[in-house]
Amino acid sequence: MSRHSKIFRSFMISYIVILIIPSLAGYMSYRTSIAVTQSVSIENSVTQLQxxxxxxxxxxxxxxxxxxxxxxxxxxxxxxxxxxxxxxxxxxxxxxxxxxxxxxxxxxxxxxxxxxxxxxxxxxxxxxxxxxxxxxxxxxxxxxxxxxxxxxxxxxxxxxxxxxxxxxxxxxxxxxxxxxxxxxxxxxxxxxxxxxxxxxxxxxxxxxxxxxxxxxxxxxxxxxxxxxxxxxxxxxxxxxxxxxxxxxxxxxxxxxxxxxxxxxxxxxxxxxxxxxxxxxxxxxKTLMENANRIKYITWSVTGGALAIGLIAGWFLSVRNSAPINRLLGIVREQFGKDAPIGRNAYDFLQGNIATIITSNRELEQELNRQVPLIRDAFLKRLIAGEFQTREEIQAAAAQADTGLALQEGFVGILHVHGYAGLDTVEILNELSAARLLLKQSLREVDTRILMTDFGSDRVVAIFPTGEGEEASGIAGRSGIQALLEPFAAFMFGEYKITVTGSLGDHFASDMEVSRSFEQAKETMAYADYMQRKGFLWFADIRQESTTYYYPLDMELRLISTVRAGEEEEAKRIVQSVLQQNTEERELSPEMANQLVGELKGTLLKLLDQKAFSESERFEEAKQHIMDIQLTGSIDAIRSELHGIIEAMCRMIANKKNDLHIKTVEAIKQFVAERYSDAELTLYRIAEQAERPEKYISQLFKEVTGTNLSDHLEKVRMDHAAAMLQDKSLTVDEIAVRVGYNSAHSFRRAFKRVMGVAPSAYRQSLD
CATH class of the missing domain: 3.30.450.20 (PAS domain)
Structure with a gap:
C-alpha cells in the first residue's frame, strides 16, 4: 500500500470533497425546509382536501x-x-x-x-x-x-x-x-x-x-x-x-x-x-412534529452519512486504485518499461494503451485487406468439393464474410473470348483487366453473386436463388438467363468483350455446389467442342451413357455427412446421385445393379468404422444394407437407403449424447474439486475439458438446462451454507474459502441464490 499511496490518496481526497459539498448544501436546504414545513403544513392539508x-x-x-x-x-x-x-x-x-x-x-x-x-x-x-x-x-x-x-x-x-x-x-x-x-x-x-x-x-x-x-x-x-x-x-x-x-x-x-x-x-x-x-x-403529532423530526433526523443522517461515506470512500479508494496498480504492473511487464507511479501513472497508461489501440487498428486493417483473398480461397475450396460437412462450410463462410447463406442456386463458368493462345505480358494484363471489368459489372447487376477466377480467361460465378423457387431451378434458370443475356450484350457494347457461359444444374444445398460446378465444366467442354456460343445449360446436353455417375468426391461427402450425423444432407446426396443416374442418364440393368452395389459398399465401409461397430444395432443395420436389391422401383431403393441413413445418424446422435453427458459430468467433477479457487473461470474449465469456451458453455446449457456460471455459483453457495453452521468461521473467511476475493460480492451472490443474507441464514439455523 505504501508504494501506491499517492494513487490511493488521490481517490480518497476526491471522495471526501464529494461528501463535503452535498453536506453543506444539504444543511442549507434543511434550514429552509424547517421554516417552510412549519408554516405550510395546515395550508397544504386544506388544499389537498379541496x-x-x-x-x-x-x-x-x-x-x-x-x-x-x-x-x-x-x-x-x-x-x-x-x-x-x-x-x-x-x-x-x-x-x-x-x-x-x-x-x-x-x-x-x-x-x-x-x-x-x-x-x-x-x-x-x-x-x-x-x-x-x-x-x-x-x-x-x-x-x-x-x-x-x-x-x-x-x-x-x-x-x-x-x-x-x-x-x-x-x-x-x-x-x-x-x-x-x-x-x-x-x-x-x-x-x-x-x-x-x-x-x-x-x-x-x-x-x-x-x-x-x-x-x-x-x-x-x-x-x-x-x-x-x-x-x-x-x-x-x-x-x-x-x-x-x-x-x-x-x-x-x-x-x-x-x-x-x-x-x-x-x-x-x-x-x-x-x-x-x-x-x-x-x-x-404528525402535523406539528414533522419539522422537529426533520431536525432530529437530519443531524443523525448527516453524521451517519459522513461516517459511512468515509468508510465507503476508503473501501472504494482501495478497490479502485488496486486495478490501476495491477494494470500498471502488467503494462510495465509487457512493454518492458519502468516509470514513476506518482502523478505520471495515468500518462504512462494513456501512452501505452494508445499504442495498443493503434496496433489493434493496424491488425484490423490488415485482416480487412486479407478478406478478399480469404473469400476467394473459400470459393475455390467450395467449388472443388473440399469441405466434408455443412458445419465446416458455414464456419469457413463466416470467416470469409460472404454475406449470405448458400441454400440453393446455380454455378456457372463465364468465358472471356479473344485471348486464346496469347501469353505476352501485355495480353495477360489486358486479360486481367477484362476479368476485373466482368466481375465488377456482374456485381453491379446483382450483389449476391459470388465470383472467383478459374484460369486466365474464365470466371466461376455462383448465383444464389431466393426462397420459394422450385427445386428444379426452372424459375431460377429463367431469371439467370434474363440476367446474363443483357449482361453479355452490355459487355460487348461497352467494352468490346465477348462473354459466353456454361451453367450446371440447380443445387439445393451448399454441399452440392461442387456437383453443379462439375456440370458447368462438362458443359463448357461440350460448348468448346461443338463451337457453341451464348449461354449453355447442362440440362441441354443430356447424356446417354452406359456408365453410372458416382464420383469419388460424392462418396466422400456422403461418408462425411453420415459420420457428422447430418441426416438431411446425406439424404440429399443420395437423392442427387439417384437423380443423376435416372433423369440425366439411361443406365442398363447391369449398370444400375453396379450403382446399387457401390452405394451398399459405401454404407458398409461406413458401418465398419468404430463409431458404428460398437453400437448395439450394428448387426441389424448391416443385414439391412445387405438385403438391398434392385428388384423394385427406384423409389423403393431410395426409401431403403434413406431408412439406413436415418438409423446410422441415430447411432451417431446417441454416441454424441453419451459423449456430451460424460463431458458435462467431467466438468461438474472439476468444478466440485476446484470451486474454492478464485481464479476458476470459464476459460480454465474449457482448458481442462480441452474444448472451446463457447462450445463448453452451450453444451452445459443444453445438457443440464443451467448456465455453467450459475452452476459454479450454486456449488459455491451450497458449500458456504454448510460452512455457516460452523460459528468459528466469519463470513469473510467463508467468502475466501468458496472462491471469492470480495466479501461484498459473496454476500450479494449468497442472497441472490439463497434468498437471504449470510448473517440472516446463520441466525435462522439457531
Whole structure:
C-alpha cells in the first residue's frame, strides 16, 4: 500500500470533497425546509382536501351526465317505450344498448358498476350481462339490508330524480362492500309512480375513499363525507360512532374550517353545489412534529452519512486504485518499461494503451485487406468439393464474410473470348483487366453473386436463388438467363468483350455446389467442342451413357455427412446421385445393379468404422444394407437407403449424447474439486475439458438446462451454507474459502441464490 499511496490518496481526497459539498448544501436546504414545513403544513392539508372534493364532485357530475346521455339515447327511448310481444322481445335492441353503454366505465371508475331497469321487459341490463328477471340480478348483487321486495319497491318502482342513496352495505359478486347509489328515472321528466326505466349507478365506498386518500397518504388520520342530512357517503379510518360523538360534543364547532379536536386537526369543507360536508382528521403529532423530526433526523443522517461515506470512500479508494496498480504492473511487464507511479501513472497508461489501440487498428486493417483473398480461397475450396460437412462450410463462410447463406442456386463458368493462345505480358494484363471489368459489372447487376477466377480467361460465378423457387431451378434458370443475356450484350457494347457461359444444374444445398460446378465444366467442354456460343445449360446436353455417375468426391461427402450425423444432407446426396443416374442418364440393368452395389459398399465401409461397430444395432443395420436389391422401383431403393441413413445418424446422435453427458459430468467433477479457487473461470474449465469456451458453455446449457456460471455459483453457495453452521468461521473467511476475493460480492451472490443474507441464514439455523 505504501508504494501506491499517492494513487490511493488521490481517490480518497476526491471522495471526501464529494461528501463535503452535498453536506453543506444539504444543511442549507434543511434550514429552509424547517421554516417552510412549519408554516405550510395546515395550508397544504386544506388544499389537498379541496382537491379531493373537486375530484369527487367532478366524478359525480360525470355520473349525472351519464344518466342524461342515457335519457337522450334514441335506441333506449324506443326500447323502453315499446310494448313487449309474445316472444322474448327486442333482443337485438337490448344487445345494442348493452354494447353502447359498455364504454362509459372505461373513462370513469364511478361507472364501473351500474344497471338499467326496463319495466316493459322486466329486464336488468348491466355492462356485461342482461338479467331477464330482476330476482336473477338480486341473487348476485343486492343490498344486504334490503330484501327483494324492498329493493323493487324502493329502487325499481319508485320515481327518482338525481337521488343519492347514502352509504349502505352491499353484496357485489360474492364479496361484501358498501356503496352509495345514484338513482335516476328515465325519461327525465317521469313523474308517475312507476317510470318506464331507471338507471342506478353503484359507487363503491373504496372508490370514493381512493379519491380522498391524498390527505391520509400524506399525514395518516381519517376522512369522512356526509350529505346534508348527515348520512354517511364515505368513511375511511374512522367509525360512524366516532363521528356522531364528535358532532355531539359542544367543544366541536361545525362551522370552522380547521380546528383541533382532541388529538386531531379537523378540517371541514362544505360543498356549495351538493351540500356535502367533507372532513379530514390529521393527527396533531404528525402535523406539528414533522419539522422537529426533520431536525432530529437530519443531524443523525448527516453524521451517519459522513461516517459511512468515509468508510465507503476508503473501501472504494482501495478497490479502485488496486486495478490501476495491477494494470500498471502488467503494462510495465509487457512493454518492458519502468516509470514513476506518482502523478505520471495515468500518462504512462494513456501512452501505452494508445499504442495498443493503434496496433489493434493496424491488425484490423490488415485482416480487412486479407478478406478478399480469404473469400476467394473459400470459393475455390467450395467449388472443388473440399469441405466434408455443412458445419465446416458455414464456419469457413463466416470467416470469409460472404454475406449470405448458400441454400440453393446455380454455378456457372463465364468465358472471356479473344485471348486464346496469347501469353505476352501485355495480353495477360489486358486479360486481367477484362476479368476485373466482368466481375465488377456482374456485381453491379446483382450483389449476391459470388465470383472467383478459374484460369486466365474464365470466371466461376455462383448465383444464389431466393426462397420459394422450385427445386428444379426452372424459375431460377429463367431469371439467370434474363440476367446474363443483357449482361453479355452490355459487355460487348461497352467494352468490346465477348462473354459466353456454361451453367450446371440447380443445387439445393451448399454441399452440392461442387456437383453443379462439375456440370458447368462438362458443359463448357461440350460448348468448346461443338463451337457453341451464348449461354449453355447442362440440362441441354443430356447424356446417354452406359456408365453410372458416382464420383469419388460424392462418396466422400456422403461418408462425411453420415459420420457428422447430418441426416438431411446425406439424404440429399443420395437423392442427387439417384437423380443423376435416372433423369440425366439411361443406365442398363447391369449398370444400375453396379450403382446399387457401390452405394451398399459405401454404407458398409461406413458401418465398419468404430463409431458404428460398437453400437448395439450394428448387426441389424448391416443385414439391412445387405438385403438391398434392385428388384423394385427406384423409389423403393431410395426409401431403403434413406431408412439406413436415418438409423446410422441415430447411432451417431446417441454416441454424441453419451459423449456430451460424460463431458458435462467431467466438468461438474472439476468444478466440485476446484470451486474454492478464485481464479476458476470459464476459460480454465474449457482448458481442462480441452474444448472451446463457447462450445463448453452451450453444451452445459443444453445438457443440464443451467448456465455453467450459475452452476459454479450454486456449488459455491451450497458449500458456504454448510460452512455457516460452523460459528468459528466469519463470513469473510467463508467468502475466501468458496472462491471469492470480495466479501461484498459473496454476500450479494449468497442472497441472490439463497434468498437471504449470510448473517440472516446463520441466525435462522439457531
Amino acid at each position: 382537491k379531493s372534493q373537486q375530484m369527487l364532485e367532478r366524478r359525480m357530475a360525470e355520473v349525472e351526465g351519464f344518466s342524461r346521455q342515457l335519457a337522450l339515447n334514441q335506441d333506449l327511448y324506443v326500447l323502453m317505450n315499446e310494448k313487449k310481444g309474445t316472444d322474448d322481445g327486442n333482443v337485438y335492441g337490448i344487445w345494442k344498448i348493452m354494447k353502447e353503454v359498455m364504454v362509459f366505465g372505461q373513462t370513469n371508475d364511478f361507472l364501473k358498476n351500474y344497471y338499467i331497469y326496463l319495466r316493459n321487459y322486466n329486464v336488468v341490463l348491466t355492462p356485461g350481462s342482461a338479467y331477464f328477471r330482476p330476482e336473477h340480478y338480486y341473487e348476485n348483487d343486492h343490498y344486504t339490508e334490503m330484501d327483494l321486495g324492498q329493493w323493487q319497491s324502493e329502487v325499481l318502482d319508485k320515481t327518482h330524480s338525481r337521488e343519492i342513496l347514502p352509504l349502505k352495505p352491499f353484496m357485489m359478486n360474492g364479496s361484501q362492500t358498501s356503496v352509495i347509489s345514484y338513482m335516476q328515472s328515465l325519461p327525465l321528466d317521469s313523474f308517475g309512480e312507476q317510470p318506464p326505466a331507471a338507471v342506478v349507478v353503484l359507487i363503491d365506498q373504496k372508490t370514493i375513499a381512493s379519491l380522498l386518500s391524498g390527505v391520509m397518504d400524506r399525514y395518516g388520520g381519517w376522512t369522512y363525507v356526509s350529505n346534508e342530512a348527515g348520512d354517511a357517503i364515505s368513511l375511511n379510518g374512522i367509525g360512524e360512532s366516532d363521528i356522531k360523538t364528535m358532532n355531539a360534543d359542544s367543544a366541536f364547532d361545525k362551522s370552522k374550517q380547521s380546528q383541533f379536536f382532541k388529538d386531531d386537526l379537523v378540517i371541514t369543507i362544505r360543498s356549495d353545489s351538493t351540500g356535502w360536508i367533507y372532513r379530514a382528521g390529521i393527527p396533531r
